[in-house]
Every structure is written in C-alpha cells, then in structure tokens.
Amino acid sequence: MSAEALAVEGVTHRFGARTALDGVSFTVPPGAFVALLGPNGAGKTTLFSVVTRLYASQAGRVALLGHDLNQEPSRALARLGVVFQARTLDTDLTVRQNLLYHAALHGIPRKAALARIESLLARIGLLERRDDKIRTLSGGQSRRIEIARALIHAPDLLLLDEPTVGLDLDSRADIVAIVRALVREEGLSVLWATHIFDEIDADDRVVVLHRGRIVARGVAGTLSEPTGSLETAFRQMTAERGPDGPRKVA
C-alpha cells in the first residue's frame, strides 16, 4: 500500500480512437503542493475525471492515501476534496445551503456541519456572506466558497482544476494564498492543475502533461534552470518532446 496522498500509476484512457491519457504515472506526497502543468487539451480534465471516479481508467491504478479507487471507492473518495473547473454551486441557494448540501453528501450531521462551515467561512474571509445567495457573489468569492466546500469533510487531498481561470489578479492571488496556507498550516496535500506559470513557486513540484503523456516532472526551479524560466522550459518541452519517455529532473 502506498502512503502517498495520491498515486497515479500507468493510467491510460481513450475516447474512441483518441488517447486522452497514455500511461500517466506520478505521485502527490503527503503535505505537498504539486502543480499539474499542461496546455488546454493536454488531458488534465480527463485525469481529474479519472481521479474523482467520474469514470474509471481503462488501464492503470489510482490510489488515495493507500486506498485503491476501484477496490475501495468509498474510503478513497472520503479523503478527497475537489474544486472543478466549471462553477458548480447552486446560484439560487445561499452560501450556507450550498455548504450544508455538500456536508450531507459526506454524511456529516447538520450540527457538526454548521460548526465546520462557520470555521471554514472565517478562514476564507467570507463569514459575513453566509446567508447571501451565490448569485450575489463575485467570481473570486464563489471560487473561495468552492474551496471551502471541497474542504468541508476535512479531506487529506485537495484537487483543483484550473481554479483561477477567469478571475482578476487580486482574486487569483487570494485563491493561491488560501490554498498555500492550507498546505503550510493544515498539512493538506494539493494537486493544482494550471497553465498559469505565476502560480507556481520555484520549490513546488511540477508534473508537465502534454498530449496525454507526462513529458517532465521535478521541482519547478530545477526544471527552469536550463532556460532561465519555467515558461520557456515548458514551451520547449511541449514543442520538442516527442513520444519518448518523461524527462526526469531532480
């Protein structure tokens, strides 16, 4: 059994003739912030669908905190929090109603859920908006609520699929700061899918996904060393790397 927060081993998935994921393997260690970097169409969302068990991978294995997703789906999903790329809050319901619904989906009794919601909303700085309908919130505030929602059942691993897309600079910075603080202070493990390089620190672990394959993995600072910037290194990797194996750094 793996003790990794997330272990993805040889995951392959095809839609008809198109191969969306091809032998993808990587891990998210406990308490680590791992960035999954890839352009649109790289296979990030398919990977998220497999890891959240929307559908099972056709080959390979996914385990969360040592629980195989196919053999122990309940135990695995109970440890997982997800912020999807699409906005998935009920806009006509209030912040608290949305969060209570999600707490119920994880079998949390109402009283315990209410206390947890208060503390989460205080943490993301939106306690005073708890009785407001989602449609009255800004894009950045909604995203923060979605992060609170993903954390309601105290997961060990948080997946975020391009959580800052469409947000202004301040909101983006808020979201990044909240998640990094959770990693630092709560020991949360995070897999953060993005194509925005500003969101990645030099000491973050990075997995680069391109056309369904992992073309590089390592620490961001080391990956960017040869070219001087992660963005240039990324462009080279995704432009030049063919179907050969991943480039391992550090």
Next chain:
Amino acid sequence: MSSGATLTPVRGRLDFGGYLIALSGIVRRELLRFFNQKERFFSALVRPLVWLFIFAAGFRNTLGLSITPPYETYVLYEVYVVPGLAVMIQLFNGMQSSLSMVYDREVGSMRVLLTSPYPRWSLLLAKLIAGVIVSLIQAYVFLGIASFFETDIPWIGYLAALPAFLAAGLMLGAIGLFLSSLVRQLENFASVMNFVIFPMFFASSALYPLWRINESSATLYWICQINPFTHAVELVRFALYGAFNPVSCAVVVGTGIAFFVMAVAAYDPGRGLLARRGGPAGEAG
C-alpha cells in the same frame, strides 16, 4: 487572505446513517430548488388544470363512458381524467428531473454529487427519491384543486394512493434517469418530449378508457396496454378508489427496477457511457 482561523475538525460517516444524512441533504436541495422556482410549480399545475377545466368540460358530452373498474357507476369525464392528469404531473416531473440531470452534468454539479463516497447506485436512488417527493407535492396540490370539481374520491383514497404515486413516480423518474444518460446535450432534449412524453401520455388510459381505443384500433389498444404509463395511471386510479390493481403494480415495479438498473449501468464508472463519451462539455484541459 487566510485569517489563520482554526478549522473545526469533522468526520463524515460512511455507514447507513451517513447515507441517510446524504439522502436528506439531496431531498432538501431538491425542495429548496423547487420552492425557488415558483414558475415551475405553477406551470406544472396549470397543464393538468387546463386539461381538467377546459378539455374535459368540452369532451364531457361527446365521450360517453361505460362502467369500468374501479368505478362502480357511470362517471363524468372530468372524474375519469383526474388520476391520469395527476400521473401526467409525475411524467413531466420525471422528465424534468432527467433534463436537470443533463443540465447538472453539463454545468458540473452532477460531478459534485458523484464525488460523494456512497455507492453510486445509492446516490442515483437518492436523486430519484428527491424528484418523486417534489412530484408528490405537485400531484396532491392538483388533487386538492380537482376535489372542488366533484371528483368523488373518498378521503381514504388520497391516503391509499400515496404508495401508488410513489411507485409511479419512481418508475417515471427511473425512465428519465436512464434517458438522461443517453442524451448528451441539453439541446437534444426536445426530442425526448416528442418521442417519449407525448407518445407515453396519449397512448395510455389517461385520457380515455382502453376499451374505447380497442373499438377504433386493435394495434393501438395493444400499444396502450404495454405502455408502462397506462399501468402507472391505472395503479393510481384503482388506489384512489380504494382498490388494488396487481397487474399494474407488477408492471410499474418491474419497469421501474429495470430502468433503474440500466441507468446505474449507464452511470457506472467502468462500463458507463460517460467513460466512453467523456466528461461534461465546456471544460478544457
């Protein structure tokens, strides 16, 4: 932005008690959404009331009805159509739930539901139950209004019909759930109206007794008899007058289970249609 506030520890339950919490949460969300959409409530009521007050009044003198079970005497056409119209509410509601499933899948809230740690079939069942509870409220409000119209339903009939409405609602919801797995995009849903709702409704005993259809076409009579909607209507009609129709009960329960099993297979992560077709539209990456 982080205030560093301490998070209250919490742990969800994975046992049956935990599932009941999830079920009540799913039902509560459905009710909140329902009461937030007043126009949906009124349009669901207006449809059968138009049938009852306008069509039925018009047809009253052109359609003669003989004594057919469960009625023990001649009944007015308005009285005959009430059970069918009540189940029609459930038919529309079942398809509306299916429509909202397709919508939920497109906007992603279906994915949120499916990240719940309970078995997928139990989450789909909870979604069905939530939809049926909403349809029950609508059906009983309709029956309440219709009662001012000499429907002659004994008060015990309203109580006896509750399990019949439940079974009918679950069956229609299961059909809708299965259809939602076939319909890839919201835009395709209009064809569900044309090819499912209208044929099911009109080729049934909701608006006219089957013996009258048999007089005009034996084939149509046969189609009406194998239409599960006919049996949903008859199950409710019999129950409203304190009688039990075992054949209809068997058809409704059997059809409900069959469609639910097919829907669960369609949403199965390993074999299901989602795995072959891909996730929700509109997400890049």
